[in-house]
Amino acid sequence: GQQLNQSPQSMFIQEGEDVSMNCTSSSIFNTWLWYKQDPGEGPVLLIALYKAGELTSNGRLTAQFGITRKDSFLNISASIPSDVGIYFCAGQGLRSYNQGGKLIFGQGTELSVKP
Amino acid sequence: DTEVTQTPKHLVMGMTNKKSLKCEQHMGHRAMYWYKQKAKKPPELMFVYSYEKLSINESVPSRFSPECPNSSLLNLHLHALQPEDSALYLCASSQDTSTYEQYFGPGTRLTVT
Numbered sequence: 001g002q003q004l005n006q007s008p009q010s011m012f013i014q015e016g017e018d019v020s021m022n023c024t025s026s027s028i029f030n031t032w033l034w035y036k037q038d039p040g041e042g043p044v045l046l047i048a049l050y051k052a053g054e055l056t057s058n059g060r061l062t063a064q065f066g067i068t069r070k071d072s073f074l075n076i077s078a079s080i081p082s083d084v085g086i087y088f089c090a091g092q093g094l095r096s097y098n099q100g101g102k103l104i105f106g107q108g109t110e111l112s113v114k115p
Numbered sequence: 116d117t118e119v120t121q122t123p124k125h126l127v128m129g130m131t132n133k134k135s136l137k138c139e140q141h142m143g144h145r146a147m148y149w150y151k152q153k154a155k156k157p158p159e160l161m162f163v164y165s166y167e168k169l170s171i172n173e174s175v176p177s178r179f180s181p182e183c184p185n186s187s188l189l190n191l192h193l194h195a196l197q198p199e200d201s202a203l204y205l206c207a208s209s210q211d212t213s214t215y216e217q218y219f220g221p222g223t224r225l226t227v228t
Contacts, residue, residue: 033215033217035219040203040224041221042220043205045217086155090157092215101146101163101165101213102171106157107157108155108156108157
């Protein structure tokens with residue numbers, strides 16, 4: 001089935017540094033979503049992307065829908081301790097179109113921020 | 116308001132118990148989802164309800180039984196679970212199944228002893 005490859009798996013950064021993570025697929029995706037999950041909580045939707053080439057910001061977060069429709073990246077600028085958590089990309093591919101809202105998730109990027 | 120609530124927050128149950136997880140949303144969403152999540156792994160889809168009807172069952176064992184009493188409520192009935200069923204159970208909702216922005220609740224941490 002369709003899969004999303006998310007990288008890196010984990011990141012250890014200093015407070016104030018910028019962060020970049022990405023998701024790639026071997027097939028075309030129609031929708032890209034980025035979620036953040038804090039320990040013991042549910043994922044929180046950060047950004048949703050619907051058009052190839054779309055660049056969207058949410059505060060210090062910026063995400064882009066790749067031109068080839070096979071990738072997406074998420075950047076976090078000037079990281080702070082509360083950015084700690086696991087970031088998941090998720091998408092809806094062409095093959096899962098009309099499969100009832102079924103999302104495909106990446107494996108997650110675990111972010112640690114050192115004060 | 117994009118809030119999905121789930122109760123209880125934590126649940127410990129024996130393998131012979133029967134318990135239920137509850138989920139509620141008041142966003143007028145017509146699609147609701149149950150996911151299972153193991154530590155540091157992505158959520159795994161279990162069930163999808165669309166307009167209060169079960170539309171997807173991802174080959175989930177029958178010891179998990181979903182129910183959608185109305186458009187705001189989603190239950191997951193548990194019976195004769197196994198220790199490997201211990202996980203975080205997440206409920207989510209979206210406007211409908213053609214809208215892919217899903218909003219998750221905080222989850223129920225289930226431990227089966």
